[in-house]
Amino acid sequence: MRRRLGLIVNPVAGLGGRVGLKGSDGPEVQKRALELGAVPQAVDRAARAVERLRSVPDLEILTYPHEMGADAVRQIGLEPVVIGAVVPGHTTAADTRRAAQEMRDREVELLLFAGGDGTARDIYEAIGLDLPVLGIPAGVKIHSAVFATNPRNAGDLAALYLQGQVEGLREAEVMDIDEEAVRQGIVSARLAGYLKIPYRTNWVQSAKVAQSSEEASLASLAYDVVEKMKAGWFYILGPGTTVRAIADELGISKTLIGVDVVRIVDDPEATNGEGRRAEVVIADASEAQLLSLLQQVGTRQVQIVVTLIGGQGCLFGRGNQPISPRVLEQVGKENIIVVSTPEKLYSLGNQPLWVDTGDPTVDQMLCGYIQVVTGYHERAVRKVVC
Amino acid sequence: MSEDILRHRYTDGRPNLRRFHQARWDEPIIFELSREGQRGILVPEVEPGIRERVGDVLGVLPEKMRRKKPPALPELAQPQVLRHYVRLSQENLGTDLNIDVGQGTCTMKYSPKINDQLARSPKVTELHPLQPEETVQGILEVMYRFEQILKEISGMDRFSLQPGAGSAAIYTNASIIRAYHRMRGEQDQRDEIITTIFSHPSNAACARTAGFKIITLYPDEDGYPDLEALKAVVSERTAGLMITNPEDTGIYNPRIAEFVRVVHDAGGLCAYDQANANGILGITRARDAGFDLCHFNLHKTFSTPHGCGGPGAGVVGATEELVRFLPVPLVEFDGQRYYLDYDRPDSIGKIRPFYGNVSVILKAYAWVMSLGAEGLRQVAEIAVLNNNYLLHKMLEIPGVSAPYARGKHRIEQVRYSWQGLTEETGVHSEQIGLRAADFGVHYWTSHHPWIVPEPCTLEPTESYTKDELDEYVAILAHVAEEARTDPEKVRTAPHNSTIHTIDHAPLDDPSRWAMTWRAYRRKVEGKGEA
Known part of the structure; x- marks a missing residue:
């Protein structure tokens, strides 16, 4: 069976790194x-x-001309199909x-791309x-969770995927850091979206x-989270696939990369959730909308549900900025x-979680130990450190 | 004959790597070998006199208890059965065959064959658990005496020998913690069990099965269980602490007494998972660290042996305050005779039928009696010495590390990481293990999912010589070198072993796993009855 792989190289990716430019956008x-x-x-x-x-065996590599892919394939003596x-x-x-x-239109089974966060964002948008x-x-910037740890592992994982030997696919975060801000010394990351990547928990396990x-x-x-939700309360749901699983359990749709607010209401007719159901109060909320909500309902019956963003253990300050200090x-x-x-959590080892909200007092409040629902x-x- | 075969295993007195090749029989499953009409034993016809007295034996059985058709057992003669199982045994890398230090956490020590002979004696095998007590005084005495030994080793006040496995013992501990809080009227409030991520995962799993919520502590920056994290989570909801020490990394928690104090101050109980106590026998005791409960796996520390799915025994010790909750029955002695005491109203009941795996208990008793108190302590000392020698040698291999508590000694085992080698060569831990099989040794990574990246867990126990440890390390060093010079060879290993690799996926998939021949026929071949 012929296997078709797509390859895109962003030839300028990484240019800015070694010369201290914090990125190569533009x-x-x-x-x-x-x-x-x-x-x-x-x-x-x-x-x-x-x-x-x-x-x-029987691999066809579909790629773009010159430095966008064909050069890389020919460099190792293979001949790609160039489009x-x-x-x-x-x-x-x-x-x-x-x-x-x-x-995508030519139905490649897997798209391998070489680049950084900016490239990942372009692919996500496309x-x-x-x-x-x-x-x-x-x-230069590899904050997104869509990259293998090094080129060789990327190739190995792609080979396993093409031969049907990985467990499945997962949605991984595409992070986008504002390079201009970094050059000014401010790290400001936003969750740009999700890409679907092959997933394996261990090397020789195979098949789905x-x-x-x-x-x-x-x-x-x-x-666990839904069971504890209380009628009359508001829940600010942060971004990410983990929080989306809670929205799924609530039977509502969630903005994957944004912050949503739901309210649990009593509803004897509700078929699940033991006489309760959730309704979306604000979809893709801004900080101003959250503050205005807090002003209206007070803070007694509001909880925030978040997950770690970006695979590096960040709790607040990256990707969930509407939940501001x-x-x-x-x-x-x-x-x-x-x-x-x-x-x-395992992937973090004993490295602590961290917060970087931009407000030292709030960071301090969040420091210490926190229980994570697993x-x-x-x-x-x-x-949690700051 | 090739030069390779002729090459002697020693050059100038120094060992070369073994030129091992495992038997490969491509042996069918025994059901596939069955041929109608073949048989191993011809059972003689019942003699007429007996038939007259007894009548139709089947007629004695109630109609609904009789099979409608004979069981679908394979039909083979004795020599075919013997050859079948000998061939299968040759496709194993069992502990009697290989330097079995690669099965860390399992405590693969030498189990003296004479103890097996004892347990196989008709004096043991012909016993029935429903025999009157006065006819089984011997085995009751063994159980009673062994309990006295366990009390001395742990400092606990009483033991139940009933649980048949480590997880059964942990479940017993969790059930006793629940019973204790119920007696105090706090069972609804105290519903949290605290454990650590490197404790044996059965502690979290069995406590969950017993109905508790689980809180897991991660190591602190130095790699030790995090005392501050514990302090942050204990509360009036804390039912207990259930932990392993040393943990699966071989790291001993130096603040263990403080852990116990913090949990006691919050009103919780403390259960010590001593399934593997091989590094601390005769050195530390659960009671002295303040624990309320502990358990030992006789099939690990006490050499009965471990492996092949049993039989095992996970004996549970309790302090005086908790003895009332131990499973029934306990073995008692009134000065003249031994008896089983079922009159224990607060007991959590039975964890399994009857009294425990008596053949396992007998083997453990024989093992302890042959060593004596001094011998037990020596077991621990040698196991720890062997482990730290192995640690030192392993860390000399480029690409190997021992994450957490770096630079410190370990107790009886170490969870190593090949992450450095993987990053350099792309070769993974499991592939190293498969290549090691080409040299006749077994190797294990870690429980899933992996917390230590690219893990391998080695536990040398007291049973291996320095030469054997050197040989094991030499094999791994050689494989690591191959990963650099000829990674494809490692990646495609094993080459000299029974089979290449197997598909693990069905093991995780209820729709495809097949534990019996009937399940295999139904799920894999799509034949046979449901």
Whole structure:
């Protein structure tokens, strides 16, 4: 059976890193990076990943011309199927988006891309969750959870996926950090969206199982949170797939990358939730809307439900900015419910969780130990630092 | 004959790596070997005199208890059965065959064969649990005496020998904690059990099964169980602390007495999972650290042995205050005779039928009696010495680390990480284990999901010589070197073992797993009855 892989290389990814530019977004920065002596690395890194795919029988690699993919494949002596057209030396984000869409339309099974957070964001904007993708880390900013730990692992995981030997797919965060702000010394991350990536819990396990342990954990922790929700209370639901599992359990739809507010109401007719149901009060709320809600309803019956963002253990300050220091201050630490699958916590080892809300007093309030709901009647205790 | 085969295993007095090749029989399942009409034993016809006295034996059985058709047992003659099982045994890497230090947390020590002979004696195998007490005084005496030994080893006041496994013992501990709070009228309020992430996962699982909510502590920055985290979560909801020490990483919690005090101050009980007590026998005691409950796995620490799914025994010890809750019956001695005491109204009841796995208890008793108190302490000392020697040698292999509590000694085992090697070569821990099988040794990673990345857990116990430990490390060092020079060889291992790799996925999938031949026929072959 012929297997079809798509490959997109963002040739300028990573240019700004070694010359201290904190990123490579935009032609001006790229030009400046080259002037400072930056050497493009993305093509080499992509080639290292593709090298690992040699063992996949009957593989067809679909890619864009020149440095956007074809060079990397030919560098290791393979011959790709080249589609599209670009101006060598002047590729842009628009080329990346167009390439992703064309590869989706040509039904590649997996799209491998080399780049950084900016590239991941471009791919997300182009194809969303239409197609499984996997990032080869080649950029300066790698905050998104869609990248393998190194090019070789990206190639190995892609090879396993193409041969039907991973457990399934998961939705992973695409983070977007404002480079200009970082150059000014401010880290401001936003959750740009989600991409679907292959998932494995361990190397030699293979084929798809009925339900992965992480899916089971999600359902179990959602049940725990929903069981404790009280009628008349408002719940501020942070972004992410873990919190979305709670929305699913509540039977409402949730803004995946935004903050929503729901209210639990008594409803004898409700078929699930023991005479209660949830209604969405604000979808994709801004900080101002949250503050206005708190002003109207007071803070006594409001709780915040959040999960860790970005795979690095951040609780507040990255990706969930509408839940601002002022919102946190009013709701209070005792009304924050943190949820995470055990798998996500394991990946942190004994590294503490952290907060960086921008307000030292609020950060201080959040420090100490916090209980994380990891399953039905199961919690983990994690240290929070700021 | 190839030069490789002729090469001697020692060069200038130093060992070379073993040129091992495992038997590979491609042996069918015994049901597939069955041929109609083959048989192992011809049972003689019942003699006429007996038939006249007894009548139709089947007629004695109630109609509804009789099978409608004979069981679908395989039909084979004795030599075919013997060859079948000998072949299967040759496809194993059992503890009598390999340097079995790679099965960390399992305490794969030498189990003296003479103890097995004792347990196989008709004096034991012909006993029936429903025999009158006066006819089983011998085995009751063994059980009673063994309990006195366990009391001395742990400092506890009484033991139940009934639970048949480590998890059964942990479930017993959780049930006793629940019974204690119920007696005090606090069972609704005290519904939280605290454990640590590197305690044996049965502590969380069994306490959940017993109805508790679970709070799991993670290690602090130094890699030790986090005392401040414990202080942050104890409350009037705390039912108890259920932990392993040393943890599965081999790290001993130096603040264990403080942990116990904090939980006691909050009104909770403390249960010590001593399933694996191999590094602390005769050195520390659960009671002295303030614990209210503890348990030992006889099939780990007490050599009865471990493996192949049983039989096992997880004996549970309690302080005086909690003895009333122990499972029934307890073995008592009135100065003249031994008897079983069922008159225990506060008991949590039975964890399994009857009194415990007596053959296992007998083997453990024999093991302890052959060692004596001094010998037991020596077991722990040698196990710890072996482990720290192995730790030192393992850390000399580039790419190996021992995460958490870096630079400190460990007790009886270590959970290592190959993360460094994986990052450098792309070779994973499980692949290293499969390649190690080519040299005739077994290797285990860790429970799933992995907390230590690319883990491997080694526990050398007291049973291996320095030469054997050196051989094991040399094999892993060689495989690590191959991962750098010829990664494909490691990635495609094993080459000299029974089979290459198996598909693990059905093991996690209820719709495909098949524990019996009938389930296999139905789920995998799509045949047979449901």
